[in-house]
Amino acid sequence: MKEEYMALIAYQKVNKEAGNEWFTIESNKTGTRWTGKVWYVHDLLKYEFDLEFELPVAYPGVAPELALPELDGKTEKMYRGGKICLDSHFRPLWARNVPHFGIAHAMALGMGPWLAVEIPDLIAKGKLKYEGGGEGKSEAKSEAVALN
Structure with missing residues (x-):
């Protein structure tokens, strides 16, 4: 667990220095x-979502299943419980890099690209609506509401 935290701290430090911080995370x-x-800024509006996952028994041989529960059922690229689909792109990459990959890799190479593709698509389809004050400033705290 110490290695996981060290990798996450290093990744967050690089992101923060680049002005590209996009998630917070902690474990039991x-x-x-x-x-x-996790959050994603689209058209200068910050959409924020709860993130959760459990490490599988076979970890690090198997990648964790990252979940955004409030988006459950809103996109085809998601499984029951809000678990994001990483099968076709990320899982093969993980398998080739076992045991070198960890949680920071799952966030950077799994969750990050998924958010970049799916959140703008959900907004464009009207399945996700911005709710919150902030007058369109990306630093304003907000919530995203998933619409049926």
Whole structure:
């Protein structure tokens, strides 16, 4: 778990220095369950979502299943419970890099690209609506509401 935290801290430091911080994350005491927030800025509006996942028993041989529960059922690229689909692109990459990949890689190479593709698409389709004050400033805290 120490290695995971060190990698996450280093990744967050690089992102923060580049002005590209986009998630927070923490684990339970045993390091098996992780929770946090991810956000995506679209048209200068910040959309924020809860993140959760558990490390599989076979970890690091198997990638964690990252979930955004509030988006459950809103896109075809998601499984029950809000688990994002990483099968075709990320899982083969993970398999080729076992045991070198960890949670920071899952966030950078799995969650990041998924958000970049799916959030603008959900907004364009009207399945996600911005709700929050902030007059369109990206630094304003907001919430995104998934519409049926």
